[in-house]
Amino acid sequence: xxxxxxxxxxxxxxxxxxxxxxxxxxxxxxxxxxxxxxxxxxxxxxxxxxxxxxxxxxxxxxxxxxxxxxxxxxxxxxxxxxxxxxxxxxxxxxxxxxxxxxxxxxxxxxxxxxxxxxxxxxxxxxxxxxxxxxxxxxxxxxxxxxxxxxxxxxxxxxxxxxxxxxxxxxxxxxxxxxxxxxxxxxxxxxxxxxxxxxxxxxxxxxxxxxxxxxxxxxxxxxxxxxxxxxxxxxxxxxxxxxxxxxxxxxxxxxxxxxx
Amino acid sequence: xxxxxxxxxxxxxxxxxxxxxxxxxxxxxxxxxxxxxxxxxxxxxxxxxxxxxxxxxxxxxxxxxxxxxxxxxxxxxxxxxxxxxxxxxxxxxxxxxxxxxxxxxxxxxxxxxxxxxxxxxxxxxxxxxxxxxxxxxxxxxxxxxxxxxxxxxxxxxxxxxxxxxxxxxxxxxxxxxxxxxxxxxxxxxxxxxxxxxxxxxxxxxxxxxxxxxxxxxxxxxxxxxxxxxxxxxxxxxxxxxxxxxxxxxxxxxxxxxxx
Numbered sequence: 001x002x003x004x005x006x007x008x009x010x011x012x013x014x015x016x017x018x019x020x021x022x023x024x025x026x027x028x029x030x031x032x033x034x035x036x037x038x039x040x041x042x043x044x045x046x047x048x049x050x051x052x053x054x055x056x057x058x059x060x061x062x063x064x065x066x067x068x069x070x071x072x073x074x075x076x077x078x079x080x081x082x083x084x085x086x087x088x089x090x091x092x093x094x095x096x097x098x099x100x101x102x103x104x105x106x107x108x109x110x111x112x113x114x115x116x117x118x119x120x121x122x123x124x125x126x127x128x129x130x131x132x133x134x135x136x137x138x139x140x141x142x143x144x145x146x147x148x149x150x151x152x153x154x155x156x157x158x159x160x161x162x163x164x165x166x167x168x169x170x171x172x173x174x175x176x177x178x179x180x181x182x183x184x185x186x187x188x189x190x191x192x193x194x195x196x197x198x199x200x201x202x203x204x205x206x207x208x209x210x211x212x213x214x215x216x217x218x219x220x221x222x223x224x225x226x227x228x229x230x231x232x233x234x235x236x237x238x239x240x241x242x243x244x245x246x247x248x249x250x251x252x253x254x255x256x257x258x259x
Numbered sequence: 260x261x262x263x264x265x266x267x268x269x270x271x272x273x274x275x276x277x278x279x280x281x282x283x284x285x286x287x288x289x290x291x292x293x294x295x296x297x298x299x300x301x302x303x304x305x306x307x308x309x310x311x312x313x314x315x316x317x318x319x320x321x322x323x324x325x326x327x328x329x330x331x332x333x334x335x336x337x338x339x340x341x342x343x344x345x346x347x348x349x350x351x352x353x354x355x356x357x358x359x360x361x362x363x364x365x366x367x368x369x370x371x372x373x374x375x376x377x378x379x380x381x382x383x384x385x386x387x388x389x390x391x392x393x394x395x396x397x398x399x400x401x402x403x404x405x406x407x408x409x410x411x412x413x414x415x416x417x418x419x420x421x422x423x424x425x426x427x428x429x430x431x432x433x434x435x436x437x438x439x440x441x442x443x444x445x446x447x448x449x450x451x452x453x454x455x456x457x458x459x460x461x462x463x464x465x466x467x468x469x470x471x472x473x474x475x476x477x478x479x480x481x482x483x484x485x486x487x488x489x490x491x492x493x494x495x496x497x498x499x500x501x502x503x504x505x506x507x508x509x510x511x512x513x514x515x516x517x518x
Contacts, residue, residue, distance in 0.1 A: 001404075007406075025417060025419075025420065028416075028417055028420070029416075029417075029420055031406075031414065032405045032406065032414055032416050032420075033405065033406050034405075034406025034408075099431060099432070144427065145260075145430070145431075145432075146291045146292065146293075147266075147290075147291065147292050147293025147430070149293075155290065155291055156291075157287075157288075157291050157423070158284060158287055158288075158419070158423075160284075160417070160419070160420060161284065161287070161288055161291075161419060161420055161423035164416070164417075164420035164423055164424055165423055165424055165427045168403065168424045168427070168428075169427075169431075171404065171406070172358060172404075173358070173404075205503075205507065206503060206506075208510065209503075209506045209507040209509070209510040209511075210506065210510060211502070211503055211506040211507070214506065215502065215506075218499055218502075227496060227499065230491075230493065230496055231490035231491055231492055231496070232489075232490055232491045233490055234489060237486060237489055237490070240477055240486065243470070243474065243477075244464075244465060244468070244470055247465075247468045247469065247470040247473065247474075248464065248468040248470075248507060248511075250468070251467065251468040251469060251511060252468075252507075252510060252511065
């Protein structure tokens with residue numbers, strides 16, 4: 001089971017949720033499983049406002065935060081995981097099924113030292129899921145294994161139920177705790193804000209070096225964002241990379257615009 | 260994972276569900292996880308009739324059966340499991356937490372020879388759960404482990420979410436292999452030769468951009484080599500990074516020397 005500090009390190013991010021009762025259901029599932037940081041990405045506040053009063057998880061709804069973009073919602077997070085129903089979209093991210101994904105997330109939560117959220121679990125809108133741009137802010141994706149019947153319409157879950165299932169699996173006591181993967185075990189990874197700054201600097205270096213013009217396919221902003229997230233930049237190394245990129249921009253005669 | 264015959268051997272029994280949208284949500288979760296036998300115990304048909312049209316799981320709703328009592332709903336089942344939020348009620352049944360309960364249920368489903376349901380998973384009404392009389396028709400009980408805070412009102416789950424979580428756990432493959440996310444673990448990492456080429460290119464970019472002159476401490480060849488190895492570049496991404504670095508060198512007017 002997760003301890004309190006580990007629970008505090010997770011936030012649930014609902015992107016463009018259309019239905020206030022789904023926001024309420026997500027909040028209720030969070031309360032049921034002991035998570036309390038809810039972030040809502042919405043350009044329109046109405047569905048959120050309606051949900052505030054509609055739900056039996058008032059503390060979570062009251063303290064929920066609204067963000068204009070996925071980038072800002074995950075800016076202070078070191079790991080952002082997108083949820084997807086897979087479907088036909090071509091996936092350029094690594095995809096884990098929920099049980100395996102939960103193990104990795106628990107490992108990251110166990111290393112979260114700070115009281116602010118460090119891991120974001122990102123859910124898309126009921127109808128369309130997460131867009132490619134929204135997905136590009138995520139390090140990898142998780143999917144809940146569903147029963148697909150060949151030739152039938154692709155199945156996807158109700159938002160409130162999907163949140164409940166994910167949080168259940170996260171809370172589920174793991175039989176065997178597996179040692180955590182990769183760099184996360186030893187180094188604190190850079191957070192979303194730092195990665196986004198590196199991404200912006202990278203894009204401008206590529207532009208200034210005329211890489212963008214020659215290799216347009218590798219240069220679209222989502223591509224660069226994914227490229228940067230696929231490498232694992234640590235919190236300590238992030239300023240070094242930013243410094244190198246700024247210096248290249250300076251040498252190429254491009255102002256670094258405060259990034 | 261359960262096979263088709265095992266899925267066929269389970270029925271979900273909703274007792275005195277008051278809210279038609281909850282019946283719909285339960286049916287939808289059944290469809291998502293590949294179960295299709297829904298039984299509803301209701302003395303009044305209205306909520307059920309309303310749900311028939313309301314839901315995106317029409318086949319399940321159309322073939323759902325209505326029973327007047329729990330006894331009749333589980334009459335043809337060899338195992339009936341009641342679900343409960345525990346609470347204060349004195350339990351006279353054996354109680355298993357969901358992960359352990361699912362194991363027992365799967366074992367029973369594996370023995371179900373007949374095409375008709377043999378195992379009933381019984382859910383009570385949203386407000387009051389299952390009565391003692393209704394529970395008495397169950398062989399044992401399962402509960403979803405929730406986050407209870409001492410001194411606070413007892414937590415129970417939304418019906419649709421509870422059904423989803425139970426069916427997820429039942430469908431969850433017992434043995435999960437855990438591939439680890441994060442670039443290095445599952446993607447083939449770039450080999451030493453590729454990393455060394457990236458390191459050389461990086462060093463020359465840093466030199467040409469005058470980073471080396473300004474930040475000598477970060478620029479000694481071993482430092483750069485470690486910096487490059489700390490990020491996890493995959494085999495697939497390595498040529499992209501080399502291409503970007505070569506392009507920067509070209510733009511800075513430095514020949515790339517075949518690296």
